[in-house]
Amino acid sequence: MLKYKHILLYGFSLAMLLFLLKWLQLRFIIIDHAFEIYIGIIAALFTGLGIWLALKLAKPKVEKVIVEKEIYIEKGNGFTRNERALRQLNLSPRELDVLELMAAGLTNQEIAGRLFVSLNTVKTHSMNLFEKMDVARRTQAVAKARELSIIP
Amino acid sequence: MLKYKHILLYGFSLAMLLFLLKWLQLRFIIIDHAFEIYIGIIAALFTGLGIWLALKLAKPKVEKVIVEKEIYIEKGNGFTRNERALRQLNLSPRELDVLELMAAGLTNQEIAGRLFVSLNTVKTHSMNLFEKMDVARRTQAVAKARELSIIP
DNA sequence: TTCAAAATCACCCGAAAGTATGAAGGCAAT
DNA sequence: ATTGCCTTCATACTTTCGGGTGATTTTGAA
Numbered sequence: 369m370l371k372y373k374h375i376l377l378y379g380f381s382l383a384m385l386l387f388l389l390k391w392l393q394l395r396f397i398i399i400d401h402a403f404e405i406y407i408g409i410i411a412a413l414f415t416g417l418g419i420w421l422a423l424k425l426a427k428p429k430v431e432k433v434i435v436e437k438e439i440y441i442e443k444g445n446g447f448t449r450n451e452r453a454l455r456q457l458n459l460s461p462r463e464l465d466v467l468e469l470m471a472a473g474l475t476n477q478e479i480a481g482r483l484f485v486s487l488n489t490v491k492t493h494s495m496n497l498f499e500k501m502d503v504a505r506r507t508q509a510v511a512k513a514r515e516l517s518i519i520p
Numbered sequence: 521m522l523k524y525k526h527i528l529l530y531g532f533s534l535a536m537l538l539f540l541l542k543w544l545q546l547r548f549i550i551i552d553h554a555f556e557i558y559i560g561i562i563a564a565l566f567t568g569l570g571i572w573l574a575l576k577l578a579k580p581k582v583e584k585v586i587v588e589k590e591i592y593i594e595k596g597n598g599f600t601r602n603e604r605a606l607r608q609l610n611l612s613p614r615e616l617d618v619l620e621l622m623a624a625g626l627t628n629q630e631i632a633g634r635l636f637v638s639l640n641t642v643k644t645h646s647m648n649l650f651e652k653m654d655v656a657r658r659t660q661a662v663a664k665a666r667e668l669s670i671i672p
Numbered sequence: 673t674t675c676a677a678a679a680t681c682a683c684c685c686g687a688a689a690g691t692a693t694g695a696a697g698g699c700a701a702t
Numbered sequence: 703a704t705t706g707c708c709t710t711c712a713t714a715c716t717t718t719c720g721g722g723t724g725a726t727t728t729t730g731a732a
Contacts, residue, residue, distance in 0.1 A: 382563065389559060407541060410559060411534065411566045418570020460708055473660030475688065489710050495690070496708095505718085506659060506689075508625030514666075612678055627718065640681050647721065648678095657688085658719075 381417065385410070450517035457518070463497040464518075466490060471510045471519045533569065537562070602669035609670070615649040616670075618642060623662045623671045 389406070459467065462483075469479040480490045494506065503509045513519045541558070611619065614635075621631040632642045646658065655661045665671045 385563070386559070407538070407562060410562050411537070414563045414566035415570035415573065418567040418572075419574040420570075421567070422571040422574030462709065470659060471663065473655070473657060473663035475657065476690095477688080485709085486711055488712060491690070492710075495692090498690080503625070504690080505625060505627065507622060507662065510659065510662065511623060511625040614679060629718080637679085638681055640683085641679070643720075644680075646719085650720080656720075 385413065447517070447520040449519075453516040454518050457500055457516075459497055459500055460493075463493050463500070466493040467497055467509060467513055468519055470494070470506045471513060537565065599669075599672040601671075605668040606670050609652055609668075611649055611652055612645075615645050615652070618645045619649055619661060619665055620671055622646070622658045623665060 389410070454464075465483060466479055469482055474482070476490045476494065477487055480487045483490070494509075498504060498506075498509060501509050501512055503512055510519070541562070606616070617635060618631055621634055626634070628642045628646065629639055632639045635642070646661075650656060650658075650661060653661050653664055655664055662671070
């Protein structure tokens with residue numbers, strides 16, 4: 369739409385110029401060197417027109433400015449589990465259960481009661497999770513799990 | 521530098537065109553309507569020149585597109601100890617030391633090494649702090665201390 | 673100075689936690 | 703069907719923890 373408008377304008381101004389030229393031709397025909405002046409005017413006018421056209425029609429260069437926006441995660445409010453770290457540890461669901469109850473301060477016997485399994489099973493799970501987390505004690509496991517945002 | 525170069529080029533091409541025009545004038549003087557053709561050529565040429573000049577000299581139109589890139593940053597150590605809760609518990613400095621090292625996952629033996637005291641001393645401190653915190657195990661003590669924001 | 677709390681350490685004992693090993697059933701992928 | 707992992711449980715053993723009791727020394731406040 370806009371481009372056609374420009375082209376029409378261009379054609380119109382060209383026609384007007386031809387009119388102007390005819391008129392000038394009649395007026396300055398007597399003057400010597402009138403032709404050169406005439407050509408100069410035309411050249412200047414059309415150069416200006418070209419410049420104007422170019423400025424109007426030129427595609428603007430698009431420059432992407434990437435603004436880095438810092439977003440701080442509230443650690444106190446909503447706790448979001450670090451799923452990446454959790455996956456990297458490769459804990460089984462049961463082991464995670466045990467870990468969470470450990471973090472809550474329950475004894476192995478209490479954990480066994482909660483999960484409806486035997487004490488020995490809890491011990492096995494805890495052993496396996498200690499190995500996976502590369503720790504030796506439940507308190508260490510809890511501390512590390514907290515660091516990794518696996519538990520609140 | 522570059523701008524002057526362009527202007528010189530502009531002047532040169534203008535001179536060349538005048539030459540060309542003179543020649544054309546001689547050649548096509550016989551043809552009727554030659555003048556209009558001639559003007560048209562000039563107009564076209566100088567329009568082109570104007571466009572070329574504009575594109576070369578004009579500041580490139582820059583359209584800034586701001587892309588917001590979100591960077592998530594862990595909120596660094598926004599922990600403030602709950603002094604009220606700590607005072608209510610009435611823990612002695614030494615007991616608090618033991619509690620902190622417990623939370624870090626150390627054994628009583630390791631805590632003893634850190635604090636340059638005997639294992640028995642650490643046991644006594646831990647016993648006393650368990651009583652003051654009304655818990656029975658170190659894991660419970662750590663969990664409760666975290667709830668009360670006594671430790672991070 | 674006296675007194676209470678804190679800090680230190682010791683010994684003992686039972687409970688809890690952790691280590692090592694084995695084993696059986698289930699389930700999913702190959 | 704074989705393999706690997708999860709889950710479950712067991713036995714036996716060691717280490718750590720927690721609880722009780724008692725003692726000495728230091729220190730700050732009355």
